[in-house]
Amino acid sequence: MTDFKGFYDNILASFASHPAIIYGDEVITYRELDERTNRLAHAFLDLGVKRGENIGIAEYNTPAFLETVAASWKIIARAVTLNFKFKEWELKHVIEDAGMTTVVFNEDIADRMINLRPELPGVRNYIIIGERRVEGMHNYHELVNSKPATRPQVPWESFRPDDIVVLMYTGGTTGYPKGVIYTHDQVLSAPLEAMIRNFAGGLADLAKAPRHVFEGIEKTLRIPGTARVLPWILSRPATRKALAAMGKRAGPFILKSPDPVIRTMLRGMAKLTGGKVRVLLASPMMHAWAYNHALIGMIGGFTSIMLPSKSFDVEEMIQAIEKHRANVLVAVGDGQCRPFADALDRAAAEGRRYDLSSLLVILSSGMALSVDVKRRLLDHLPQLVILDVLASTEGHYISVTPYTAADRELEKTVFRVTDMVKVITEDGREARPGEIGEVAVAREHQGSSGYYRDPEKTARTYRTVGGKTYIFTGDMATVDEKGRIHLIGRGSGCINxxxxxxxxxxxxxxxxxxxxxxxxxxxxxxxxxxxxxxxxxxxxxxxxxxxxxxxxxxxxxxxxxxxxxxxxxxxxxxxxxxxxxxxxxxxxxxxxxxxxxxxxxxxxx
Missing domain, CATH: 3.30.300.30 (ANL, C-terminal domain)
Incomplete structure (x- = not known):
């Protein structure tokens, strides 16, 4: 059986010489990330952090964020995201709800944490990221630099199959922030299976993509002939069938494979993709959309590119894509993609050109991506594949719609009914064409377990229909005659x-x-x-x-x-x-x- 901690240790070893994080001009390899997180893990142990404890992290997109996550794994604890925009009462709610014993936070919210300290008796350790010093609180960099880089040995057992490995707080669909649980087995299987299954569903559309797309993939992978062979492979029904089956079996394969098999597989991945898959996280990791992709990067051997600015700066993003040759952009709909398209329009009008030839994929979720923005991005970047993703913290990748420059119509985003994704009416049946229902995704293979310490809210969102457990997303939709899902709004009244x-x-x-x-x-x-x-x-x-x-x-x-x-x-x-x-x-x-x-x-x- 594969152990998550062992799996991650194998990732660090297999990709050791490849970049794990690029932050501004700083490049951190997986070997360096391993050493830095060893130091932080030692610090956590010396501060009395125990197995299974929750460590809060309220930080911008910086190496310290992912270091906190990885260090917690090394001592069989877990990092829990905190929204650094929260006011004091909001922070207090999440810290208490999660039962955090340690909080790592940026100095920008130090005053809030100082004011809250008397009201949080359960928090034993406060760790400030930055230059600020506060009596009774630890400075992150001083703490880390004072510890050894050797791998820590813990006096307790590793992760069990039902242990919580990832705990993310979300506004979700039913009220105040709730902690969404991903167990050991789900972390190793759910993201991979969901991505493979959705990729399989979009192969027919991707096979029709213009040649620029496949030329870009060949240039990234550095495998001659990719641009010629890949369209044919993607167009084969047998490929779609094989990938769909893999989407159901990938998780069990990883979970049941012995360690030597996992090591061999990861070494092969490192040779093929090490340092080549570079993901720019434009949206903040305190939210599940970017955080999930940062986690996927950490356990997939990818390179995560982070922007040093504390707020979104489209010019900074474009320069980072150019300089670091990012090939995947993780963004939030029109909120970040519209300024991107506007910047490309301005540059074209002024006779300037950015070298964004490395950018192959935009992953967009969290809010709508309008037809106008899709068209402008694809006009400027013909090698681009835009993946419009219906996702949630609870259900991960629910459905994906791909768009390329070959698409003549870039309709308002629609998704598809599948064996995993349904639209369920109030009376508990699948919606017929024209009927309104709530989008639900089967928890099997790609969903979370429920809400942390909240069985009532779990029961409202994770419901059984036809003998199968579904996660109800709160998104209301209709289905047309072609089985396409058309989103119409949030059933809960939630504003996005x-x-x-x-x-x-x-x-x-x-x-x-x-x-x-x-x-x-x-x-x-x-x-x-x-x-x-x-x-x-x-x-x-x-x-x-x-x-x-x-x-x-x-x-x-x-x-x-x-x-x-x-x-x-x-x-x-x-x-x-x-x-x-x-x-x-x-x-x-x-x-x-x-x-x-x-x-x-x-x-x-």
Whole structure:
């Protein structure tokens, strides 16, 4: 049986001379990553971290983030993502919910952690990444540099099949952040199987890609003849059938193979792909989309490219693609791809050209990728394959739609019903064409186990239909006659703004605490970059006054900035149901009518 810790140790050894992380101008090989994470693992042990404990990590996309993850694996503990944008109460909720005993965090949130410290008796160790020093807290770099680079020996057993290896917090589909569980066996099988199965489903479309795509793959792999042979291979029904079968068997193969077989396989992978697969993580790793691909990179021997800036800078991203020859870009829909397309348009208009010939794939999820943006990117980069991915923290890769320059129609993203992905109606059956239901993915092979210490929320999201357990995503959709899934919105009312999930209730709760506010209702309007822009409709108390700026500032004082409204509308009286609750349907109707009339701008912050 394959042990995850042993598997990862074999990755570090097989890819030792190849780059694991590129951060600005710093290149860290797998050998160096091994030594750095050994030092941090020793530090964790000396601080009293025990088997199975949760270590919080609130950090930008830096080597320290992945070092914390890998070091936790080495001592049979686990790193748990923390959103560095969270306010104090939000951080407190996740830290307490996960039962974290150690928190590693960027100095930018040090004041929040200092204020929270008296309220977190369960946290024994605070480790600051950066230059700041705080009494009673450890400095990350000083701590790491003081420890040996030898591999630590732990006095307890390694990971068991049902041990939690990855715990990611997500806004998810049913309320406040919840910890999504991936066990030892799921980590070794779920990502690989989901990717293979979805790749198999898109082979027919990829086989029709223009020659630039295959020439780019040949140049990356440095295997002569790839561009000539690969289209033929992809077009064969036997290839699709073999890959689909592999998608069901890859996990059991890895889990049951003896260590010598795994070592031989990884050495072969290192010769074929070592240093060649370079993934630029444009979105923050504190979210599952980038974090999953960072994890896939760590256990697949890929190179993860990180941008030093603390906020998204499209020019920095383009320069990194050029300089480091990135061939995969992990991005969040229009939020990051629209500025990318705009930058390419500007360069073309000015007679400039970027050398982005290495970029072969854009993986997009988290928010919609519009037809206009797809077309512009493919016009500028004909070697590109855009993979529009329906994904979730709970279900990993759910469905993938590929687009290339050969596609004449780049319709609004649709996905497909398969044996793993269904649209289920309220009464528990598969939706017929035209019916509305909720997208659900079978947990078998590619899903998580449930929510950490929360059986009630687990039962609501992980449900059995027809004898099979499905993960219900919260995405509402219809199915057409061709078996294509058309997304229409979030059933939970969750707002997706720039890939961030925001629940109207938590914004309303803050707004309603403002001394001038009688009642509020929160909805959204379309936004060209962020997908949805949070819009607050407010009824003030008699005789009270407030401005847009005051409400937005108030929200930013009490919530993460991205949860604050971008637009604020004041009304004499909010529409309500007979029960006195806000009538959301009427609010949405009113707001969208104003939007259509141009009374709410279609662009903004």
């Amino acid at each position: 703004t720039g890939g961030e999930k925001v629940f109207p209730e938590e914004v309303e709760e803050v707004i309603n605490r403002h001394p001038a506010v009688e009642l509020s209702g929160v909805t959204s309007v379309p936004h060209p970059r962020w997908g949805e822009a949070i819009t607050a409709v407010i009824q003030l108390k008699p005789g009270a006054s407030a401005t847009d700026e005051e409400i937005i500032s108030w929200c930013k004082q009490h919530l993460a900035d991205y949860k604050a409204p971008k637009y604020v509308l004041f009304v004499d009286e909010l529409p309500r149901l007979i029960t006195g609750k806000v009538h959301y349907r009427e609010i949405r109707k009113m707001v969208h009518e104003k939007y259509e009339r141009g009374e709410i701008p279609d662009s903004g912050a």
